[in-house]
Amino acid sequence: MRHLPKLELHLHLEGAAPPEFVRRLAGEKKLRLDGVFGASGAYDYNDFPGFLQVYERATAVLTRPEDYARLTREVLERSRDEGVIYTEAFLSPDFCGGRDLEAWRDYLHAIREAAETVDGIAMRGVVTCIRHFGPDLARETARCAAETAGAFVTGFGIAGNEAIGKPRDFVWAFDCAREAGLGLTAHAGEFGGPDSVRDVLDDLRVTRVGHGVRAIEDPALVERLAREGVVLEVCPASNVALGVYAKIDAHPIEKMRGRGVAVTVSTDDPPFFHTTMTEEYEALHRVFDWQGEHFRDIARTAADAAFCDAETRAALH
Ligand code: HPA
Ligand code: ZN
DSSP states (O other), rough: OTTSOOEEEEETGGGGOOOOHHHHHHHHHTTTTTTBOOOTTOOOOSSHHHHHHHHHHHHHTTTTHHHHHHHHHHHHHHHHTTTTEEEEEEOOOOTTTTTTHHHHHHHHHHHHHHHHHHHHHHEEEEEEEGGGGGGHHHHHHHHHHHHTTTTTTTEEEEETTTTTOGGGHHHHHHHHHTTTTOOHHHOOHHHHHHHHHHHHHHHHOEEEEEEEEEGOOOHHHHHHHHHHHHHEEEOOOHHHTTTSSSSSGGOOOHHHTTTTOEEEOOBBBTTTTTTTHHHHHHHHHHHHOOOOHHHHHHHHHHHHHOSHHHHHHHHHH
């Protein structure tokens, strides 16, 4: 499983920071990290709002472009060692320079340069706004995305707390990103139900949905996803760790696939959810009997849905 070539479309760069990395950086900067790690040394949270809080506290140790350069190298080396050949990472101007365009360019330059030093894996950036930070900050984030769109920044998305605000509040940000030629994706159908998925399709006009799994609760929506070729960035271990499903056996990924929905597989925030791409594959094999042909299929789906140029896409097939 480790050696199967994998494509990952949904990975939060800060969320991929191993606890040791965050502890080391905090130690070097003499920063205190309260309420981040449990007694075992792992990230410690009880529910989704708690997860977001720990995520933001851990991310606060990343204060300079060079911190992000180190993080990028560490994350890509780990992914590469799991067989990942292409990854799209969510990058947040909110954490990288507070949405100031010149500061954002410095962070981005550091991330891109670091990514180019890691052999065997290609990376693209999906700039992401954060739903619970509200539409005004999302507009500034979209401007950062639009100004830096190109060969490396190829997408725009929205993450954060799906219970807060409505997709229609973010139409301006998504229109701005679309006009800059960026591919579009939105987190929905993780904690929100089918209506939440429908709203990002209708209002934000995304071609991919982050998670999207709770669409399974509405057969008409499942049919629509299949008919329109909407690609789901499914993160099974994340959904189990955050309590969306009690265990992987109850996860709808196989039902979705069976009904013709284009599914892909990602880790989301791997150290937070105690997972790796190899472990995701192993679980899908164990629980749903996925074999080589299934894994080849999802890799092909991911290559087709990747926010990259045609030449890169062809090389991924
Ligand atoms: N969902 C929403 N927001 C996030 C996530 C997630 O899984 N990870 C990091 N930010
Ligand atoms: Zn996510």
